[in-house]
Amino acid sequence: MVSLTAWTAAVLGVAFHVAIQQVEFELYMYHFIFTSIATFFGGIFALVKIGGYGFFGALFKVSFFFTAFNAALLTSIAVYRLVFHRCRDFPGPFASKITRFHATMLSAKNVQYNKELAKMHEQYGDIVRTGPREISILRKSAVNIIYGPTSECRKSTWYGQTGNDPKKCSIHMTRDFNAHRQRKRAWDKGFSIKSLATYQPRIKSKADILMSQLRKNAGKPMDMTAWSMFFSFDVMGEVGFSKDFNNLVSGTEHPAIQGVHSHMTMLGILSMVPWLLNLLSSIPGAAAGYSEFFGFCANEIREKHKTYDAEKTPQDIVSWLLKAVKEKDVSASPSPEALEDDSRVVIIAGSETTATTLAAVLFFLAKYPEKQKKLQRLLDEAMPGGYSEWDYEKVKATQYVDDFISETLRLKPALLDGGPRQTPPQGITVDEVHIPGGVNVLVPIGLIQKDKRYWQDAEEFIPERFTEKRAEMGTDNAPYLPFSLGHYACPGRNLAWLSLRTSLSSVVMNFDVTFAPGETGETFDKEALDTFTTTLPPLQLQFTPRAKNLSPR
Numbered sequence: 001m002v003s004l005t006a007w008t009a010a011v012l013g014v015a016f017h018v019a020i021q022q023v024e025f026e027l028y029m030y031h032f033i034f035t036s037i038a039t040f041f042g043g044i045f046a047l048v049k050i051g052g053y054g055f056f057g058a059l060f061k062v063s064f065f066f067t068a069f070n071a072a073l074l075t076s077i078a079v080y081r082l083v084f085h086r087c088r089d090f091p092g093p094f095a096s097k098i099t100r101f102h103a104t105m106l107s108a109k110n111v112q113y114n115k116e117l118a119k120m121h122e123q124y125g126d127i128v129r130t131g132p133r134e135i136s137i138l139r140k141s142a143v144n145i146i147y148g149p150t151s152e153c154r155k156s157t158w159y160g161q162t163g164n165d166p167k168k169c170s171i172h173m174t175r176d177f178n179a180h181r182q183r184k185r186a187w188d189k190g191f192s193i194k195s196l197a198t199y200q201p202r203i204k205s206k207a208d209i210l211m212s213q214l215r216k217n218a219g220k221p222m223d224m225t226a227w228s229m230f231f232s233f234d235v236m237g238e239v240g241f242s243k244d245f246n247n248l249v250s251g252t253e254h255p256a257i258q259g260v261h262s263h264m265t266m267l268g269i270l271s272m273v274p275w276l277l278n279l280l281s282s283i284p285g286a287a288a289g290y291s292e293f294f295g296f297c298a299n300e301i302r303e304k305h306k307t308y309d310a311e312k313t314p315q316d317i318v319s320w321l322l323k324a325v326k327e328k329d330v331s332a333s334p335s336p337e338a339l340e341d342d343s344r345v346v347i348i349a350g351s352e353t354t355a356t357t358l359a360a361v362l363f364f365l366a367k368y369p370e371k372q373k374k375l376q377r378l379l380d381e382a383m384p385g386g387y388s389e390w391d392y393e394k395v396k397a398t399q400y401v402d403d404f405i406s407e408t409l410r411l412k413p414a415l416l417d418g419g420p421r422q423t424p425p426q427g428i429t430v431d432e433v434h435i436p437g438g439v440n441v442l443v444p445i446g447l448i449q450k451d452k453r454y455w456q457d458a459e460e461f462i463p464e465r466f467t468e469k470r471a472e473m474g475t476d477n478a479p480y481l482p483f484s485l486g487h488y489a490c491p492g493r494n495l496a497w498l499s500l501r502t503s504l505s506s507v508v509m510n511f512d513v514t515f516a517p518g519e520t521g522e523t524f525d526k527e528a529l530d531t532f533t534t535t536l537p538p539l540q541l542q543f544t545p546r547a548k549n550l551s552p553r
């Protein structure tokens with residue numbers, strides 16, 4: 001009797017696996033687990049009420065059935081992934097071929113999955129199977145095929161992590177190609193040349209507050225990882241919501257943002273298995289750490305609804321998104337939930353990335369004093385009257401400012417791995433290798449941008465490679481995608497450039513930047529955490545005012 005039950009359960013387990021093979025099961029994991037629990041207890045209830053079993057007898061029988069079912073299901077999955085799967089011929093760690101939890105485990109070690117990825121590429125080559133249907137490709141030729149403007153690859157299952165309903169998620173998590181294209185138009189208005197022109201003086205005034213704080217603390221060590229964050233969050237509060245987060249003035253993090261930061265590590269680890277994050281966030285209370293941030297954004301949207309004036313040109317990104325909603329434009333966020341999620345993306349995507357890049361820029365200033373001097377000289381030449389003559393157009397025309405930022409984004413991209421894409425049904429071919437359809441592929445940004453095969457003196461900080469030495473160092477042919485590329489490329493990149501040019505030029509026109517006593521920059525350089533966006537260790541720097549450039553007090 002027992003063996004009949006076991007065999008029935010096992011056959012059902014295997015049959016279930018065969019039945020779901022053509023389905024993107026991640027999307028239904030929540031339903032599957034919920035149905036399993038309901039069936040488990042329903043089974044006990046039925047055996048007691050109808051089958052005449054005692055409670056413990058029924059519990060034993062149902063548990064036995066479930067164990068056999070799940071053991072067969074998992075064995076069938078493992079065998080299939082190892083022996084029959086379309087990715088079976090790609091090399092990679094054994095455990096990765098069976099389960100994506102292996103990536104979670106690697107990430108959980110030190111939260112430096114980027115380093116684990118580097119080790120895997122060293123061991124297995126350019127094309128590595130990093131999950132049952134995940135493949136990481138370290139080849140320049142893959143960049144355009146996966147991310148280029150004509151790529152047929154689409155957002156992968158990774159983007160299902162905040163929910164399955166495309167009408168309720170942000171643009172970043174929108175996987176449907178056409179829906180994404182439509183929504184992008186509302187975003188692009190918030191980043192148009194006209195909009196950027198209205199943001200420029202407001203960003204400068206945030207840079208001025210930062211300058212006053214640096215001047216106030218001149219000669220004392222300052223944690224510039226934190227201050228870069230304060231600056232970037234204040235900028236995004238201003239241009240994202242027309243709201244003052246007041247981080248720069250208070251010198252502390254806005255409480256709504258604290259919650260987000262304290263959960264970044266967990267997010268980085270769990271997002272290796274996207275359905276897991278989706279599942280956990282569905283549990284009431286599990287996202288409590290974010291409640292302040294979610295509440296803040298929801299509240300801001302409510303306020304914006306109340307004060308909306310159809311006659312006025314929007315003054316911030318969220319107002320542009322709201323305008324599309326009010327005008328029932330096809331580009332509008334498709335539901336109130338989607339608009340709220342979009343507003344959260346404005347803050348997270350806009351602030352974390354710019355902050356880590358600014359901190360990295362400051363690190364390179366301190367590490368390479370001769371490059372800092374060159375930057376100061378060129379800016380002094382462009383604006384001989386000093387900081388009081390600061391002019392964005394002149395900063396923009398000082399090419400070395402851009403080169404310095406570009407080189408920083410090469411060596412320390414804000415997204416170390418970048419976003420995975422799903423191959424089209426017919427698959428893709430990278431050089432001689434065919435990668436089947438429905439596979440999640442990725443070119444790790446941090447690794448390809450330091451790959452010696454494409455970059456001369458790949459580990460060296462040489463801003464000149466972007467202009468003076470461009471031809472000599474072969475920069476045109478090297479893979480470079482800190483903002484990603486193509487259809488899903490960062491829509492905020494011009495805003496990021498605006499913030500970075502403004503802050504970098506302001507700092508070097510006013511101060512000489514050095515490491516604080518005891519700071520070598522080693523930890524900052526080596527111990528960044530890979531939490532999708534990067535989480536940086538503290539960086540203690542010291543700022544010495546330059547004689548001729550006085551910042552506002």
Ligand code: HEM
Pocket residue numbers: 171172173345346347349350351353354357413414415418419420481482483484487488489490491492493495496
């Ligand atoms: C140095 C600064 C920045 C860097 C390095 C950066 C990088 C990136 C990258 C690599 C992506 C693609 C992510 C993916 O494939 O999943 C992305 C997407 C995005 N970024 Fe940025 N970003 C920066 C600043 C900004 C700013 C200031 C904003 C303004 C709100 C912004 C808004 C977004 C949005 C909304 C997306 C999602 C786009 C989509 O899925 O269509 N980013 N960014």
